[in-house]
Each structure stands twice: as structure tokens, then as C-alpha cells.
């Protein structure tokens with residue numbers, strides 16, 4: 034039972050090396066505090082990171098955009114750099130909870146918490162973003178598609194922390210994009226189904242497509258099988274019952290009370306159809 | 312306008328729900344600016360910011376509704392931005408500037424808003440009012456355009472179970488006009 038406020042990132046990483054036990058990082062606290070309230074987290078070791086200026090802010094470097102882990106959703110919405118290079122990413126985040134939450138919730142927290150409903154993750158998946166994981170001795174980049182290993186499980190080691198999210202500056206260039214949350218309430222939609230999509234079309238044919246879903250599986254994920262099936266087809270060549278079938282093969286469904294699996298698959302396929310029709 | 316300040320200051324019947332902190336850690340010194348006064352407090356760094364304001368500083372205008380970030384009753388300004396204090400911790404205040412509804416009620420725009428809410432009869436039980444006041448204040452300070460869509464968006468984190476929102480939006484529209 035410990036609370037630590039490291040003075041800088043170097044200190045933080047040193048601390049992680051020395052203390053390998055289970056710990057939580059406190060960034061915006063929007064997930065952590067709800068989990069504490071509901072008794073999901075007890076007796077936790079907590080490391081505060083929200084004051085570490087090295088971990089927050091948006092910058093560019095050659096052909097990439099670097100987003101610090103403790104950058105808030107609002108900072109992403111307000112960023113001119115993001116507006117210039119990643120307008121789809123920015124626009125889509127407007128539906129994140131409410132302004133009150135956007136001001137505190139961080140991008141790193143959204144990823145690390147890894148909820149099946151996390152809104153940022155499907156977007157990062159279609160944008161082929163990378164997560165920078167740092168420890169005292171090294172810094173490694175993991176594609177977001179390879180980050181999760183199970184329900185709220187990921188590849189992060191006990192001596193690591195997410196330091197940045199990295200997105201190619203031209204990740205959105207020449208793509209047609211799609212983002213839709215089908216949920217029950219207007220603002221605070223903890224979504225039932227989220228679909229993020231990017232496609233390129235040549236003539237009638239879909240020459241390239243990326244699809245990612247939230248709320249359907251134990252963690253948000255790309256639909257590689259569906260993508261393969263759709264690629265190089267024209268709209269009329271696509272059999273949507275086949276798409277639904279592939280969807281079932283691709284993902285391990287989560288069961289919770291929000292709505293049943295078949296319904297969600299159906300919504301998801303309809304969202305894919307809407308996107309392809311655009 | 313008399314009745315409204317009454318909504319801001321009394322402590323509500325809810326009482327303060329005692330919440331055990333997960334971290335039984337020694338206290339920490341937290342310094343911040345609260346309604347324009349420098350304050351300093353020795354406290355469990357994980358204590359909820361909402362509880363610090365209500366219990367340690369007696370600022371009971373900030374309410375607890377859901378306690379999970381969903382209703383906005385606990386809205387305060389943290390470094391100028393509206394946030395839900397029920398899911399923030401003491402440590403989040405360290406070195407920051409905070410305005411609670413009590414501080415905002417003293418400001419020119421705060422008073423203007425209270426008058427508009429009053430004249431429009433936008434307040435029924437009043438529980439949501441402090442939160443709406445903080446979010447509306449932020450909107451008037453940073454934008455202030457008489458634009459219903461923008462106002463709805465700015466207030467979208469605040470829930471009112473009594474009024475159906477129309478009068479609240481009207482009040483803020485009215486304040487936008489009067490301010491300019």
C-alpha cells in the first residue's frame with residue numbers, strides 16, 4: 034500500500050525497476066476512481082503520473098505525430114497539429130463522453146485500461162498506431178493491434194509504462210473514413226457497438242480496407258478476416274451473411290447485460306454495410 | 312435571486328458518504344488555489360477532491376450525485392476547465408487553481424447566470440444547479456455565442472432530472488445576450 038509521486042520520468046522508471054509488484058498509474062483517474070469506488074481495486078499501490086510534463090502534449094517529428102500518454106482527450110480535440118494531419122481521428126473523438134470527461138480522461142489511460150468499449154482504441158487500430166512502452170533500460174514500439182492479449186490484458190511488463198502513442202502523419206491520407214457508435218445514450222455512451230473504418234476505392238472496387246470494432250470482443254480489434262474478404266471486391270460481390278459469419282469466427286464475444294451477441298453482430302454488419310455504401 | 316444562493320451553500324441531507332481510501336498512506340501536503348485563495352492541506356493524496364472541498368473546506372455547494380462522473384453535480388473548474396470532482400483525487404489539485412460554485416457565484420458572469428436561471432425558473436429541486444452553473448460559466452467565459460447547439464454540447468455532462476433542460480438552455484442563451 035503505497036502512493037508515489039515521482040519527480041520525473043527517469044525517477045518513475047527507476048521506481049518501476051525496484052518495485053515489480055502490482056501497481057496502478059493514476060493519470061486522469063476517470064477509470065481508476067470508479068474502480069476504487071466499486072471495490073474492484075483495493076489495497077493498491079498507486080503511482081501518480083499526471084504531473085509529468087514529459088508525458089503530456091502533442092508534437093511532430095519527421096513524418097510522425099507523437100501523443101504523450103497523459104494527453105487529455107480535450108487536448109487532442111484542441112490540437113492544430115492533429116487537425117492538420119489526423120482530422121478523422123480528431124472528429125471522431127468528439128463523441129467521447131462529455132466535455133467534463135474529455136478534460137480529464139487521458140489517451141494512455143484509455144489504452145491501458147483496455148476496456149472493450151474504449152473509444153480511442155478502434156481509431157488507433159485503423160490508423161495503424163504504435164504504442165511506445167518505456168522501461169529504465171529500453172523503449173519499444175508495439176503496434177496497437179498487437180498490444181492486447183485478452184480481456185484487460187496486454188503485453189506491458191511490470192517495469193514498463195506507456196509513454197507515447199505514435200501515428201504516421203499521413204495515416205489518413207487518401208482514405209475514406211467512418212466512425213460510428215451505436216449506443217443507448219447521447220453523450221455518455223458507453224457504446225454497445227463501435228465501428229471504425231478506413232477504405233480506398235478504385236473504380237467500383239474496394240482496393241484497401243481496415244475495420245476495427247469496439248464492444249464486441251474482449252478488447253477492441255481489427256477484423257482482418259472480414260477485411261481480406263472485402264478487399265478487391267465490388268459492392269455487389271459482397272455477401273453480407275458471409276461477413277457476419279466471418280465476424281463470428283474472428284472475435285471472441287463478450288457477454289454482458291448491455292445487449293446480446295447476435296444483435297451486436299447484426300448492428301456491426303449493418304455498420305460495415307453503411308460504410309461500404311458511402 | 313434570493314432563493315438561489317440558498318441552493319449553493321447548505322449541506323444536503325445526503326450527508327457525506329464515508330469512503331475508505333484504498334491507500335492507507337501517510338498524508339501529503341497539497342497546495343492549491345481555491346476560489347482565489349492560496350490553501351494548503353495535509354491529506355491522503357487519494358482522497359476524493361469532492362470530499363476535500365466539502366469536508367475539509369466546507370464548500371458544500373459542490374454536490375455528489377452519481378459519484379461516478381456521469382451526472383455533473385460535482386463540477387468544478389480545475390485550471391480553468393470544468394471537470395467532475397467525484398472522480399478526481401486530492402493529488403490532482405496539487406499546484407492547480409480551483410474554482411467551486413461558491414467562487415463562481417461571486418464573479419460577474421456567475422451572478423449574471425444566477426439571475427438568468429432565476430428569471431427563467433430553470434431551477435426546480437436545485438441539486439443539479441451548481442454543476443450547471445459551473446459548466447455555463449465556462450461556456451460564457453470561453454465562447455458565449457448564443458448558439459443552442461454549442462450550449463447543449465457545453466452542458467452535455469450535466470444531468471437534470473427535474474426540468475427537461477429547455478429552461479436551462481434558455482437561461483444560458485439569455486446570459487449570452489446580456490453579457491454582450
Ligand SMILES: Cc1cc2nc3c(=O)[nH]c(=O)nc-3n(C[C@H](O)[C@H](O)[C@H](O)COP(=O)(O)OP(=O)(O)OC[C@H]3O[C@@H](n4cnc5c(N)ncnc54)[C@H](O)[C@@H]3O)c2cc1C
Nearest residue numbers: 058060061062063064065130139141142143145152195380
Ligand atoms: C462517466 C464516464 C464516461 C466515460 N465515457 C467514456 C467514453 O465515452 N469513451 C471511452 O472510451 N471511455 C469512457 N470512459 C472511460 C475513461 O474515461 C477512459 O477510459 C479514460 O481515457 C481513462 O483515462 P484516465 O487518464 O482517466 O485513466 P486512469 O483512470 O488514470 O487509469 C486507468 C488505467 O490505465 C492505467 N494507466 C493510465 N495511464 C497509463 C500509462 N501512461 N501507462 C500505463 N498504464 C496507464 C492505470 O494503471 C489504470 O489501470 C468514461 C468514464 C466515465 C467515468
Ligand code: FES
Nearest residue numbers: 376377378383397
Ligand atoms: S457526482 Fe460527480 S459526476 Fe455525478
Ligand code: FES
Nearest residue numbers: 436439471472473
Ligand atoms: S432541478 Fe432537480 S435535478 Fe435539476
